[in-house]
Every structure is written in structure tokens, then in C-alpha cells.
Amino acid sequence: MVEKLKNLISRLYIFLIILFLYAPIAVLIILSFNDSRSRVRWGGFTFRWYVTLLHSSQIRAALGTTFLLAFLSAFISLLIGTAAALGIYSMKKRNHKLMMMITNIPMLNADIVTGIALMLWIIQFMPLGFGSVLIAHITFNIPYVILAVMPKVKTMNISIYNAGRDLGAGPLRAFFELMLPQLSGGMISGFFMAFTMSMDDFVITYFTKGAGVNTLSTMIYGEIKKGIKPEIYALSTIIFVFVLVILMIVNNMPAREKANRKVA
Amino acid sequence: MGETILELKNISKSFDGKKILDDLCLNIEKNEFVTLLGPSGCGKSTLLRIIGGFVKPDHGQVFFEGSDITSMPPEKRQVHTVFQKYSLFPHMNVADNVAFGLKLKKKNRDYISEKVRYAMRLVNMEGYEERMTTSLSGGQQQRIAIARAIVNEPKMLLLDEPLGALDLKLRHEMQKELMRIKHEVGITFVYVTHDQEEALTMSDRIVVMNQGIIQQMGTSKSIYDEPQNAFVADFIGDSNIINGIMIKDRLVLIHGVEVECVDEGFDPNEPVDVVIRPEDLVIVGKDNGFTNGIVTNLIYKGAYYDISVAAGDYEWSVQSNVPAAVNSEVGLFIEPENIQIMKKPKSSDEEVIDKLG
């Protein structure tokens, strides 16, 4: 009896949290079907914004920039970060500690300070634009990759590499076929974390972008005063459904994921 | 023996539709060292968790000193558990781990430090009080886990494969330690293991379990010498288990040969399981035993030789003090009293004999 009541309460609590997390998302989805440019008036149901979305070059450009930025910064961070995790792990204790401290700076520092500091430095040698934003995103993404890969490096079995060499595999082959697979779990989650952080960032992009370049975040921020284009609601609804589907698929890939988790 | 401390009545438990324990009854007496022995998945750990209060049986009752504790939460039971993975609290040092239960009972400082000192001495770990548990070896951690349970003076100690994670040498050492501790504190031990040697060494009484049912109960000697069915015979020690036919009292047919034995009371021509321990077989010259065979394999095991002898399509396992040449043809001899005859179970689910013990 008591156990059942407790289960009921804990489920109710989970439900309330979900309600809190999804209330604004529900509002945005409803707005994407609202046949009115006003945010506060319901003007009837429409698919119109989904159609006009296709023709908005401004949104398309911002979306393209956002994804390109997220992909490039996540990918470059993955390369630098994975190598860094391997390298830092084999450093002497003092250097190891120092490097991990530096790695923590962008994560502990307020975004606004990171953004401003990068801006002040970068303008000394290049104009602000896509390049400076990319540098900034890579800078805050590498630590996420390192922190995701590091635990895998710690549990990595180096004797497998030696065994591979012993059995006649060349050094490169032994590295890519025997060592990298051991890190792949951490690398994948590091990549996605970096991708997400880049997509989600506003503050650092805002200070390092200069004129002309816009990600979805900065574009939306610029439109707050003028009024948000309803197409943006349509776009975020599409992104939401897309990510929802992907996460559902990933979550339902049972065996592998669970096995990985157990290892972790 | 003495009075009953724990009584399990008709315990049944299923997980996800799979029956783990089936109408199981067991009495445990005061100060007994009882071992629950069986292969993994036989229900022994579930039974221990039911006694500890971590699992509620679907049916049946648990009585402790006469009162029903079936739905009493674990923290109220006068029973403590030593877990296989030690389960020490990683954020506390050794002394705080051991003192955990006493502090919860709000005992005074002097009493606690006195008891902790006693428990540390009992498990031979004096001087380790201030160490963090994570810095200890497996054997040391298990000693602390035992101290942490015993310091609370439980009436019964449950041990769930406590030596399973230790290497062989350490395991032997800890077996002796456990028996000494048991002797010193004089409480009831219920011990779970799948290691038959461990069970035979330590227990007053062994409960052999399989498929959620008690297969046989008794002292080490009675279980080893007189297994009541093929499962027990197979599980305890190495055995040759052969199909046979009981021709009449004291005569059994093995592989077409009539062999004398000492068993009586079977139906004429009843199919039976014949159990012969490898150490009871004697290698003799060709035609001097009840059967002949070819030596196919010889392994030196230190104290004896492990010899495989192929006779027809059966391979006999023999333990002998003297070697035999591989590929030579030899005879196998057995004393009639060393042959064990057992009734055939009707189906695998009925690999059960009585549940009395």
C-alpha cells in the first residue's frame, strides 16, 4: 500500500516536472500553427508558416550557418580534444593537473566573460565574422570532448595495442583499429555534446560574430523588438520533432547502448 | 540439536514470471553454520535476501524466534548481511564503516569505540581504523564488512558468497578465519556459495538447492557420501554418473556387465542412476575389473593423477595415486560399497527428493 502510494507520488512528481519543461515548447508549437502574426491572439489554424519558411532566405542562411558552425566546431574539437585526452593522460602529474585546470576555465567562466575576452583578443589580428565565431565555438567545445573522452582513456587497455603489434599489425593500423574503437563511446558523446552546445550558444556567438553573420539565436535575439517571424516557430517545431525522433531511435537501440553503459 | 531460530514456511518467489523459489521450507537452528549450496540461478541468493528482508516472498512466511517477520523491513531485523562485493561505504573511513550501525542506534561514544576496537581485533585488522576503505585489498575489505556486521551483535549473520571475489589462497585463509570468528562470537551463520569445497569445509549442515527447490540437506559427510539424486552427486565433487538397471537386490547392470553393490529395495529391472566417485575407481590389469578401457588422458594434479579411461562410448574419470600409460588397455575395479544407486527422476523438474532433511 505504502509502496504503491510512493510510486504514485513519484510518478506525479515526474509528470509535474515534464509539464514545467514542456509548457513553453507546447506554446511554441501552438504558435507555429497560429494564423496571426500576433503572439497573443489566436487567429485560427494554419500550415502557412511552414510553407513560407521554405522561401525565407534569411532563416535559411541563419539555419545553414548554425548547422555548419555546430558541425565544424564539433568535428574540429573532436580531433583536437581526443588527441588532447590521450596526451594529457600520459603527462606527468603536475602538467596533467595544470592542463585540466585550463580545460575547466571555459566551463567555469561566465559565458559573457569568455565571449568578451575572445572578442577583445581576436579583433587584434582578424576581423570578426564566421571565422571568429568558429574559433570561439571550438574553444568552448574542446573541454566537453576532453571530459567525455578522458574516462575512456583511463580505462583503455593499452596491451591490446601491443598485442596487435605483436600479431603483425602496423602501428597506424593497430592504433586506428584497436585503440580508437575503445574510445568511440566517449568520442560520440563528446561530439554530440559539442554539437548541442554550439547549437545552443547565444552569448559567446553574440560577442564574437561581428556584423553580417547570424546564427538562429542571434537572429532571433535581433528580432525580439520587431516581433518574431512566425516561420521561426515553424522551424523550431520541425527541429524539435526531428530531434525527438532521433533521440527515440537512439534510446530504443537496446543491446549496444546498454552494453556500453555497463562498461562505463 | 538446539532450538530453531529461523523458520521458512512454504516460500515461493517469481521474477518476471520465472519461478525462483518453489514452496520451500527450511528450519535453521541456533548457532548453526548452514550453507546454501547450488549453481547460480538456483534461488539461494534470493532465499538469503528474503531472510535479510530485501525481497518479499510471493507466498509463505518467515519466522524469527517464533514471530512472523515476513514483512518487516531489513533495518528492523536482528539479522545482518555480508555482501559479495563487500559494499563498504566509500565516503567513510574504516572505523566509521564499522561504527555505522552502532551510531544509528545512538550508542555512546565510549561504548562505540570499545566495540569497534573489539571487532577490528576479531577480524585481525587493528591499526586500519583511519584508512579509507578504497585503499584496502579485497580480503581486507571483506574483513571490514564482517566486522561492520558483527559489531552490532546480530543474532544471525548472512553471508552472500563473501569469498567469491578473492583468489584461491586468500579464500582458504578466509575460510579458516570465518570458522574462527563463528566460533568466537557464537551466532548463527547462513552462508551462500556455489563452491562445493567451501561448503564441505565449513558447514555444520549443507542445503543443496537447484531450480528453487531443496535437493538435499545434511552434514558434509552425508551429502558427499550419500547423494540422494544425480544432481547432488554431480554437483558435489566429481562423479561418474551412468545409466544402470537394478537386476535384483545387490546386483546392478552397468554397460552390459553385472556388478555387485550393496543397495536394496528397488523394483526388479528398474532403471537407475549409478554414481561412482573417481577416487573410488581402481585401475587394475586388463580383465581384472568389471570393465576394460583405453587410457586416453593423464594429468598430474600434484596429489594424484587425473586419468580418463574410455570404455565403449563412456569416458570414466579416475583419480589414482599411480599413473597409467596413455593408450594402454586397463581394467577398472570398484568395491561394492563404493557404488551409489539412485532412483531415476521422472523428469528434470522432479529432480527433487524429500524436503525434510
Place this chain on the structure above:
Amino acid sequence: MDKILGKRSALAGPYVIWAVGFTVIPLLVIIKYALFDRSGAFTLSNILAIFDPVHLRALVFSLEIALGCTAICIILAYPLVLAISRLRFARSGFMLVILILPMWMNFILKLLAWQMILSSNGVLNMIISALGITGFDISNTPLSIMIGVIYEYFPYMVLPVFDAVVAIDADVIEAARDLGAKKSTVFWKIIFPLSLPGLMSGITMVFVPSMTSFVTADILGGGKLQLVGNIIEQEFIQSMNWNLGSGLSVALMIFILISMTFTVNRNEREEEEAW
């Protein structure tokens, strides 16, 4: 490659260069800006400007918001983590997905949605006035900023705490109960102390951004309530006084550093005094 693996620390080379070039140097640059005025003369006034009443008020207000939000996130997170860990494995994975998914919606849009929900003629007020309560309007108040901040950073509190809690061996919890601990005692003596590393990273991930989330204050505070973040942003974007803006940033950094070491030390001491 054998040689590289032998001397593997060389693999960190690119990162060392990157970290020096884009993490360490920018910090030195911002400190340099902070220590000079527009004319190029050395001064501490940019940093000390944090004690200017307007700035100090913003700092104190930021601190209040950040402390409040962090505390509420902790209080909301633990029951959720415990409730999720009660679920079966497959369901708890699903719950994490549910938790992460909103992070993929643009956060400015989500704040605008909150603005609509919380506004005087918004959904929340409609429900509340339907219940017969009038005069309840939290739009453009510190409370509404806090709702926005908590909304944004709540997952950053839940995820590390959840990771720390599920990493606790089930046997350890059973051992505590076996030794006589009630469920509440198990929480305070075992689960909570063992989750502290997760809680610490949760606190850093919530506390720091809460203090500076100037967009949240803009949208949900109606432009009148200012966090330190808003002040700094205005110095850069509107007043174009980079030296003053840098000075305030450095002051903020020092302030965060001090409060973080304070939390960490507190945490270590508490761990020692677990009993």
C-alpha cells in the same frame, strides 16, 4: 606511431597551443583592458567600479537570483533523480531523453514562450484568476526571471546528480539498510554524501550562468531588472566603454572564483564531518 604512443603527451600539442592561444591569452587581454583607461593610463577604477551603487545593486541582485535558483534547482533535482532511479532501466533512459530534449529548442524562443505564459494576460494568470484569485501577477518580477533561469539550467543540475546517484552500488544502499538505517537515513548518510561530486558540478553549471544570464533578465524582467550580465553587455554594446566593461567582467570573475572556492571548501569540510 610507436614513438608517438611512447611519448604520447605530444598528442596534446595542438590543444596546448589552442588553449594558450584562445583560453589563456584572451583572459590576459581582458585583464589588460580592465587595468587601463581609455587614454591608456593604468587604473584600478574599472575593476573597483563594481562598488558603484548601481553596479553593486546589480551584483547583489544577481547573487540573490543565482543563489535562489541554484537552491531551488537542488531541491527540485533530488526528488526527480530519486524518482527516475526508481524506474526501470529502459524508462529511466527515456526520462533522460525527455530531460535533454528541451535543450535543443532555442533558448530565446523558450524565454519568449515563458514571457507569454507569465504575462498579465497569459495562460498562468488565466488559470489563477479562474480559481478566483486576483491581483496575482508575476510578470516582470524577479520571480519571473528566476522561473526562466531555473527552466534553462535545471537539466544541468539533474544530469550530473543523476549520474552520481546511479553510480552508487545498490549493495551499498542495502548494506546501510541492513545495518539499521531507515530510508531517510540512507538518503542523508549514504546517497547525499556520495552524490556530492555530481552536486558540485551541478552547482557550478547553474550558479555561474544564473548570475550573468542577461537575455533572461531582458525578456522576463521587462528591462528594468538588471543582472551584472546586463550591465557588462551595455558597457560593450551601448556605451562602448570596453575598459569599464572589462573591469566589471574581471571583478565578476574574481567574485565567482571566491564564491566557488568557498563552496568547494565548505563541501570538503562537510565531507570530513560526515559524522
